[in-house]
Amino acid sequence: MTQGMTRREFIKKGLTMVAVGVTAPSFITRTALAMNNPWDVAQVTSRPGVPDDRILVVVQMGGGNDGLNTVIPFTNDAYYRARPNLAIPQKEVIRVTDELGFHPNLAQVKDLYDKGAMAVIQGVGYPNPSRSHFKSMEIWQTADPEGRVVRYGWIGRYFDSKCPVCEQPTVGVNVGQAMPLAMNAETGMGVSLENPETFQWMPALNGLGEKEEQELFKLLNAPAPGVDEPGTIDFLRHTAMNAHVSSERVRAAVNGYRSGVEYANTRFAYSMRLIAQMIAGKLPTKVYYAHMTGFDTHANQRGTHENLLQQLAEGVSSFYRDLEAQGNADRVVVLAFSEFGRRVAENGSNGTDHGTAAPMFVFGKAIKGGLYGDQPSLTDLQDGDLKHGVDFRSVYATVLDKWLGADPAKILGHNFERGAFI
Amino acid sequence: MAVPSLRRFRPTASNPWNRVKAAHLLNRAGFGGTPEEITRFAGMRIDAAVDELLNFESTQEIAFPEIDFTPVHRLFEELVRLRQSRAEQQTVRAVANQLNRANREKFQEIRASWVSRMIQTRRPLLEKMVLFWHGLLVSGFPETRSAEHMAIQLHLFRRMATGSSKQLILAISRDPAMLSYLDNDTNRKGRPNENYARELLELFTMGIGNYTEQDIKEAARAFTGWTFAGNEFVFRGAWHDDGVKTFLGRTGNWDGSDIIDIIFEHEATARFLPRRVFEFFVYQVPEESLVEELAGVFKRSNWNIKAILRTMFLSEAFYSDKAMRTQVKSPVQLVVGAVRTTGTEIQPLALVRAMDLMGQALLYPPNVGGWPLGKGWINTASLMLRYNFSTLLLNGAMPGVGGGRRAAPARVEHLIDAGKTKTAGDVVDQLVDRFVQSPLDRRRKWGLLRAFGTNREDMPIAATGANFQSQLRSAVHLVMSMPEYQLT
Numbered sequence: 090m091t092q093g094m095t096r097r098e099f100i101k102k103g104l105t106m107v108a109v110g111v112t113a114p115s116f117i118t119r120t121a122l123a124m125n126n127p128w129d130v131a132q133v134t135s136r137p138g139v140p141d142d143r144i145l146v147v148v149q150m151g152g153g154n155d156g157l158n159t160v161i162p163f164t165n166d167a168y169y170r171a172r173p174n175l176a177i178p179q180k181e182v183i184r185v186t187d188e189l190g191f192h193p194n195l196a197q198v199k200d201l202y203d204k205g206a207m208a209v210i211q212g213v214g215y216p217n218p219s220r221s222h223f224k225s226m227e228i229w230q231t232a233d234p235e236g237r238v239v240r241y242g243w244i245g246r247y248f249d250s251k252c253p254v255c256e257q258p259t260v261g262v263n264v265g266q267a268m269p270l271a272m273n274a275e276t277g278m279g280v281s282l283e284n285p286e287t288f289q290w291m292p293a294l295n296g297l298g299e300k301e302e303q304e305l306f307k308l309l310n311a312p313a314p315g316v317d318e319p320g321t322i323d324f325l326r327h328t329a330m331n332a333h334v335s336s337e338r339v340r341a342a343v344n345g346y347r348s349g350v351e352y353a354n355t356r357f358a359y360s361m362r363l364i365a366q367m368i369a370g371k372l373p374t375k376v377y378y379a380h381m382t383g384f385d386t387h388a389n390q391r392g393t394h395e396n397l398l399q400q401l402a403e404g405v406s407s408f409y410r411d412l413e414a415q416g417n418a419d420r421v422v423v424l425a426f427s428e429f430g431r432r433v434a435e436n437g438s439n440g441t442d443h444g445t446a447a448p449m450f451v452f453g454k455a456i457k458g459g460l461y462g463d464q465p466s467l468t469d470l471q472d473g474d475l476k477h478g479v480d481f482r483s484v485y486a487t488v489l490d491k492w493l494g495a496d497p498a499k500i501l502g503h504n505f506e507r508g509a510f511i
Numbered sequence: 512m513a514v515p516s517l518r519r520f521r522p523t524a525s526n527p528w529n530r531v532k533a534a535h536l537l538n539r540a541g542f543g544g545t546p547e548e549i550t551r552f553a554g555m556r557i558d559a560a561v562d563e564l565l566n567f568e569s570t571q572e573i574a575f576p577e578i579d580f581t582p583v584h585r586l587f588e589e590l591v592r593l594r595q596s597r598a599e600q601q602t603v604r605a606v607a608n609q610l611n612r613a614n615r616e617k618f619q620e621i622r623a624s625w626v627s628r629m630i631q632t633r634r635p636l637l638e639k640m641v642l643f644w645h646g647l648l649v650s651g652f653p654e655t656r657s658a659e660h661m662a663i664q665l666h667l668f669r670r671m672a673t674g675s676s677k678q679l680i681l682a683i684s685r686d687p688a689m690l691s692y693l694d695n696d697t698n699r700k701g702r703p704n705e706n707y708a709r710e711l712l713e714l715f716t717m718g719i720g721n722y723t724e725q726d727i728k729e730a731a732r733a734f735t736g737w738t739f740a741g742n743e744f745v746f747r748g749a750w751h752d753d754g755v756k757t758f759l760g761r762t763g764n765w766d767g768s769d770i771i772d773i774i775f776e777h778e779a780t781a782r783f784l785p786r787r788v789f790e791f792f793v794y795q796v797p798e799e800s801l802v803e804e805l806a807g808v809f810k811r812s813n814w815n816i817k818a819i820l821r822t823m824f825l826s827e828a829f830y831s832d833k834a835m836r837t838q839v840k841s842p843v844q845l846v847v848g849a850v851r852t853t854g855t856e857i858q859p860l861a862l863v864r865a866m867d868l869m870g871q872a873l874l875y876p877p878n879v880g881g882w883p884l885g886k887g888w889i890n891t892a893s894l895m896l897r898y899n900f901s902t903l904l905l906n907g908a909m910p911g912v913g914g915g916r917r918a919a920p921a922r923v924e925h926l927i928d929a930g931k932t933k934t935a936g937d938v939v940d941q942l943v944d945r946f947v948q949s950p951l952d953r954r955r956k957w958g959l960l961r962a963f964g965t966n967r968e969d970m971p972i973a974a975t976g977a978n979f980q981s982q983l984r985s986a987v988h989l990v991m992s993m994p995e996y997q998l999t
Contacts, residue, residue: 151878220709221719223880258891266870267883268890281890287868287911288892291899293988296981297962302989308958309993321837324886325894325994332891382878387706388694437702438694443709472724 139494141253146364146377146408146423147244149269150401152384153222154427155394156447156475159195160209160464164188167467171434175390175441185209189464194399197406198452205458206409207450208510210484212465214446214477218429222385222443225428230271232482232501243485244376245274246500247493254373258331259338262367263378264360272378277327280335285343285363289336307333342370350411353403357381361408369415375493379404384427388438401425405452413454422453422492422511426481432473446477449484456511480505487511515828517804520557528557532830534948538999539792539838540564540824541635543848546945561824565673565817567634575628578620580659586610617658622873623859625665626866629847630859640672640816641665642843643791646881648683648715650692651874660688661874663742673817676784677775680716684767685737685744693879696738699750703731710879712774721779722759729756734767775814781806785819792823793834795885801828836949839885840999842869845897848999849991852945855904855921864912865903869896889997901991905984923983929974935960936968938983946990955993962986 158175162168163182182190183199191199201207215234219225228234232243241249244261254260261272261279268281282288292302310329346369352358360379367374381401386394405423412418430447446465465475486497486505498504522528533552537544541564544552552560563570590606629638650664664686671679683689684707690696695707708730712722736751737744756765759773774780785805789797805819812818823829840848846862846869849855863873870893871882882888896911903909905921927941939959943951951959960966962985964978973979990996 219719220724221713222878223713224719263890266893267877267887280892282892283868284892284911287896287899289910290895290992291902291910293902293905293985295984295988296978297985301961302985305958305961305989306992308961309955309989313952313954321839321886321998322994325839325889325997328889328891328894329898329994332895335891336895385706385878387704388697435702436704437699438697438704440694440704442705 139492140420141494142420143492143494144368144375144377144421145488145493146361146379146421147271148401148405148423148425149378149380150384150397150425150427151222151226151380151382152386152427153225153429153431153443154384154397154447155386155390155441156427156430156444157433158390158394159192159398160185160211160448161190161192162188162464162467163190165467167433171467173435174439175435186460189460192395192398194395195402197402198450201406201409201452202458206454206456207452207458208456209460210449210451210479210508210510211460211462212446212475212478213426213449213462213481213484214429214475215480215482216477218445218474218477220429220443220445220474222428227270229426229428229481230269232485240273241275242269242271242273243500244271244378245279247376247489247495248272248274248278249276250495250500252375252493252495254375257373258335259372259374261376261378262339262364262372262374264363265378265380269378269380272376277324277331280331280339282339285340288332288339290333339367339372342367342372345370346415348411348414350407350414352407352411353400355400355404357400358404358407361404362411365408365411365415368412368417368421386431386440387436387442388440390435390440409452409454418454420455422451422456422488424484424488425450425452430475433467433470433475434473445471445474447475449481451484451488451510457509459510461508461510479508484508514798515801515826515831515833517801517822517826517828519825520827520830522557529553531835531949532557533560535830535835535999536560536564536824537635538844538848538948539829540820541639542629542844543851543999545852545854549948558825561821564636565821565824567637570633572634573631575624575631578617578624578662580617580662583610583613583617583659586613614656614658618652618661618874619860619863621658621662621665622863625873626843626847626859626862629843630850636820637669637672641668643788644668644672644679645873646791646876647787648679648689649876649879649881650686650688651876654694655688655692657687657691659742660686660691664688673815673820675814676816677771677814680711680774681768681771683715684711684734684771685739687739687742687744690737690739690744695734698731698735698737699747700732700735700752703728703735703752705731707731707734708770711770714879714881716771716774716783717777717779718783721777726758729758729765730770732756733758733765733770737767778806781810784814784816785809788816788819789823790884792820793829794837797828836998838999839888840997841882841884841888842866842871842897843873844999845869845997846900849900849904853904853921853923853926853987857904857907857921861903861907861912865896865900865909868911869893869900894997897997898992901988905988920984923987924974924980926987927974927983932974933971934968935963935965935970935972938963938972938974938986939968942986942990946987947993947995949995951995955995959986959989962989 158177161177161182163179169176181193183193184190198207230242231239233239248255248260258278258280263272263281266283272279290306292299310326312326343366346366348365352362364377383397412421426449427447429443429445431441431444435441462479482501483505486501487508489495489497489500490507491511530549530553534549586609590610593603593606632638655661667682667686693707693710694704698704705727709727713719732752733756736747738747739745753764758765758770761773782802786802808818808822843866846866899909903912927938932938939956963982
């Protein structure tokens with residue numbers, strides 16, 4: 090499969106790039122060159138046996154997902170004792186094994202599980218877990234539980250590792266309002282957008298003419314050659330140029346494809362549909378990032394959590410069917426995580442407080458579906474919380490190595506054990 | 512560069528108190544000044560300028576209208592009456608829906624009226640502090656369900672904005688919007704809810720690393736029974752755990768206010784709030800020596816916020832290169848500042864919507880951590896939205912906002928003093944002075960000259976010429992589409 094621009098597109102865009110290139114610093118020139126044939130760059134760095142057109146989609150379940158009410162140990166008395174009000178009754182659980190089952194609202198992803206297109210990795214966490222949303226989210230996004238100061242995210246470090254199309258700003262696309270730390274890269278690659286229609290600079294059209302205004306826009310925004318400017322203004326110029334070179338391509342990709350698959354009317358489903366459109370539109374992208382929020386269920390958890398799992402299942406399931414219709418299902422893996430699970434025992438507000446280990450989910454036609462890792466003990470607890478069995482960095486390592494063909498030791502700092510789910 | 516210090520800034524001939532510094536003060540301690548305001552402040556002594564902003568009590572505020580919640584109250588009472596009289600399910604649901612709608616409309620009304628207030632206020636530092644507290648002691652929709660509770664919380668911030676922060680922390684712990692946002696309203700004896708206790712320690716007073724998980728559990732017990740009824744704080748004795756707790760090494764029969772007393776005995780607390788204030792107003796990651804000094808001021812003043820602000824606004828650090836024009840404007844700063852700078856009239860709800868898109872939805876914070884600072888505001892999409900915002904000011908619509916009727920093009924001629932305008936360079940200089948407030952390098956200046964169809968600063972131009980209005984509008988859009996305009 091070829092990705093990126095046709096030769097004709099390049100000539101058209103290449104010329105505008107050259108106009109900037111006269112005075113542009115190296116990163117823009119590199120971008121312009123890379124646009125010639127994105128996968129040329131890939132040829133240099135990819136690993137034999139790992140196709141370069143593979144894509145990872147990360148789904149962040151923000152707030153701390155209640156793992157125990159997602160993948161339910163429905164034969165375990167300790168579960169029902171700890172949760173007199175919140176436990177999912179045995180008869181409602183969608184059975185997966187004799188001991189474990191899914192929340193009833195996960196029916197649509199259970200279909201994927203039955204096809205072998207969903208892996209559940211149980212008991213994922215890290216040593217000395219933080220129960221702070223912000224600290225723990227930072228740990229997951231930087232893959233750094235040891236408290237070294239890491240400025241760049243684990244995906245950003247992958248972009249920095251000379252991956253295929255890493256020379257293009259769209260190598261990483263975040264669909265959401267704020268760029269996640271996970272995608273923060275030293276090279277500054279990666280773009281963020283919510284709505285393709287607002288992702289463009291609008292000329293004022295007051296007599297100057299659009300062409301002239303666009304030229305002036307570049308003149309006013311491009312980094313100056315040989316001028317050492319303070320960090321923030323340089324960052325702004327860099328971001329403006331990333332937007333400038335990618336906004337038209339993103340919109341063209343999105344507008345070129347209309348899915349026949351129905352998506353639910355939720356923000357998450359909208360994000361997943363947009364990602365499916367960008368994939369269909371052959372955007373040169375290795376990692377997409379989508380967000381869900383609201384998992385911080387300290388009070389009246391039942392309705393909120395049910396609703397969120399429903400949204401997750403609908404969004405992922407529509408996305409998968411869309412990719413199948415496109416013929417892209419075997420190119421894409423979805424990885425869903427949350428910053429922590431929740432306390433085993435419910436609190437007095439019909440909710441649960443911050444906990445530790447929880448399951449992660451992997452979806453994709455090319456993966457080896459099933460259950461991985463062990464369900465943590467509900468009686469052998471640490472401060473009322475589950476003990477993790479799988480380090481989340483070994484899940485990252487598996488994806489980086491076996492799916493993206495990158496060197497996990499270089500990106501994560503250690504050589505973590507690989508899982509068997511890919 | 513010397514390490515910035517909190518020593519008093521003393522103007523000298525080579526480093527005077529001038530328009531650039533006055534503009535900086537007005538930007539940071541408020542939402543920016545017009546060229547006239549900047550000139551007035553530059554003409555004052557520095558401490559008089561700072562005190563005028565700081566002692567806002569002596570400035571007569573405009574009489575802003577109060578939001579009327581009687582429609583919501585009436586629907587609420589009707590709903591209660593219907594439920595008590597066991598009315599038909601359908602009728603009950605219809606009234607419940609009406610109530611939801613009325614409440615949501617009030618949320619929008621509060622947001623719009625707050626933005627209008629930030630634009631019109633004669634007490635800009637007060638509104639800036641209300642924004643600071645809203646972003647630090649976070650509550651918001653949907654966890655806080657009642658719009659009226661949010662209005663009450665903003666009043667609380669306005670009343671206590673620059674006084675004792677310890678009293679403010681106690682007051683916010685009893686505030687209905689906060690009690691519902693962090694679920695303390697259902698925190699009861701036996702199976703406590705840790706949500707409020709954790710964020711009080713981590714995000715409001717001490718910062719992570721200064722307490723244990725056990726301290727959180729003990730503090731949560733102390734806050735059991737702190738709830739509300741209607742719009743009032745209520746202490747429910749039956750829900751309160753009056754057993755002995757050990758919190759930060761102190762053992763006793765503590766309740767919530769004891770917990771706050773103990774928190775304020777700790778050095779971490781003395782440093783936490785001053786650091787947050789400094790980062791909001793001056794720059795991120797301040798030198799530890801500065802934080803130490805501010806912590807001293809904070810303790811000696813009995814946790815007084817105004818004392819910290821005064822020290823800060825009069826300090827060398829505040830006027831240092833590290834501080835001047837290095838802060839990324841928040842969406843509120845960008846939007847409110849632009850409207851104040853240009854004197855444009857525009858529907859406040861359109862402004863609120865623009866801020867929402869840029870990532871700062873007032874009363875809908877992203878999570879309990881509040882909004883980011885600095886570069887966190889900027890990504891490829893938010894930057895384009897910020898650039899396009901000038902078309903909302905100039906043409907009444909921008910991508911993502913508008914839809915409705917386009918407003919008549921805003922006037923721009925008042926942005927330029929025709930009496931001082933003889934050349935294209937004069938126009939560009941006046942625009943840079945109004946919008947950027949610091950010199951621009953030659954290439955960028957040349958780019959702005961091109962909006963007037965010339966490469967030359969000395970090209971004669973008449974501010975009354977036929978094309979001038981349209982050229983000026985293009986130039987304003989281009990200035991606001993520059994990285995320099997994103998900084999303050």
